[in-house]
Amino acid sequence: MAGEGLDLKFWGTRGSLPTASPEHSEFGGCTMCVELRFGEAVIFFDAGSGLPFAGKELWAEGRRDFHIFFTHGHYDHIMGLPFFLPVYKPETRLTMWSGHLGPGGTTAEMVADFMRQPFFPVGPEVFKAKVEMRDFNAGDTLTPVEGLTMRTAMLNHPGGAVGYRVECAGKIIAMVFDTEHEPGQVDPVVLDLMRGADLVLYDSNFTDAEFDCFRTFGHSTWQEGIRLAKAAGAKRIAFVHHSTFRTDAELLEIETEAQRLFPGAFCARDFQVVSV
Ligand SMILES: [Zn+2]
Numbered sequence: 001m002a003g004e005g006l007d008l009k010f011w012g013t014r015g016s017l018p019t020a021s022p023e024h025s026e027f028g029g030c031t032m033c034v035e036l037r038f039g040e041a042v043i044f045f046d047a048g049s050g051l052p053f054a055g056k057e058l059w060a061e062g063r064r065d066f067h068i069f070f071t072h073g074h075y076d077h078i079m080g081l082p083f084f085l086p087v088y089k090p091e092t093r094l095t096m097w098s099g100h101l102g103p104g105g106t107t108a109e110m111v112a113d114f115m116r117q118p119f120f121p122v123g124p125e126v127f128k129a130k131v132e133m134r135d136f137n138a139g140d141t142l143t144p145v146e147g148l149t150m151r152t153a154m155l156n157h158p159g160g161a162v163g164y165r166v167e168c169a170g171k172i173i174a175m176v177f178d179t180e181h182e183p184g185q186v187d188p189v190v191l192d193l194m195r196g197a198d199l200v201l202y203d204s205n206f207t208d209a210e211f212d213c214f215r216t217f218g219h220s221t222w223q224e225g226i227r228l229a230k231a232a233g234a235k236r237i238a239f240v241h242h243s244t245f246r247t248d249a250e251l252l253e254i255e256t257e258a259q260r261l262f263p264g265a266f267c268a269r270d271f272q273v274v275s276v
């Protein structure tokens with residue numbers, strides 16, 4: 001992961017529930033976690049079950065400074081946090097951010113609510129790292145690292161979820177992990193995040209054929225992702241938040257069909273690195 005521009009690594013691309021089976025070996029079964037590397041900064045989007053693998057590797061590489069930007073606190077986006085080993089090392093500096101909770105809700109409360117009995121044996125007081133919890137409001141523009149700007153927006157998801165538009169080194173990446181669309185309507189919020197993006201990561205939990213059955217679950221389809229990417233003039237789109245049940249064979253089929261419609265489309269795989 002080196003280079004002039006932005007490097008992105010998918011540590012977890014599955015939605016809802018981690019999975020492991022011979023039929024999930026190519027794409028992987030870890031839930032959402034994406035790393036963005038910009039200079040010395042390591043920025044994660046979400047702390048799903050892919051995060052522990054990132055923690056092990058990056059610690060060995062000598063990385064000690066981390067940011068985690070949560071899209072929201074659903075289990076598939078936070079479950080890896082207590083297993084992120086750098087958080088048990090005093091040398092680590094970790095800043096966690098969230099902006100989906102609205103007035104009164106804080107990142108610190110979200111983490112404490114997640115790590116507590118009877119659901120979890122210990123609370124966040126076991127962390128040894130220098131941990132900072134930051135709150136923002138969806139809609140804010142953030143500059144967590146010099147030279148890197150993030151625009152944020154609230155997506156259509158039960159309980160809220162934040163979409164991010166990262167602008168850095170002359171490149172644009174849009175992160176739209178959990179969002180539901182209205183069939184026949186282009187979501188203006190998502191369109192705005194994606195406009196002219198070099199790479200879009202989009203909630204492709206369902207297919208158009210499945211979508212009617214799962215309205216209100218808060219997710220979208222890979223076909224809608226392509227419609228949006230075309231409307232927004234985006235260059236590439238990575239499908240993420242794959243359904244737990246989607247097999248390697250099914251994802252390969254989706255990828256082939258998607259590339260006929262939009263050559264810059266692909267199904268993201270766990271541990272895949274993409275240079276933007
Ligand atoms: Zn999710």
Ligand SMILES: [Zn+2]
Nearest residue numbers: 072074157178
């Ligand atoms: Zn969710």
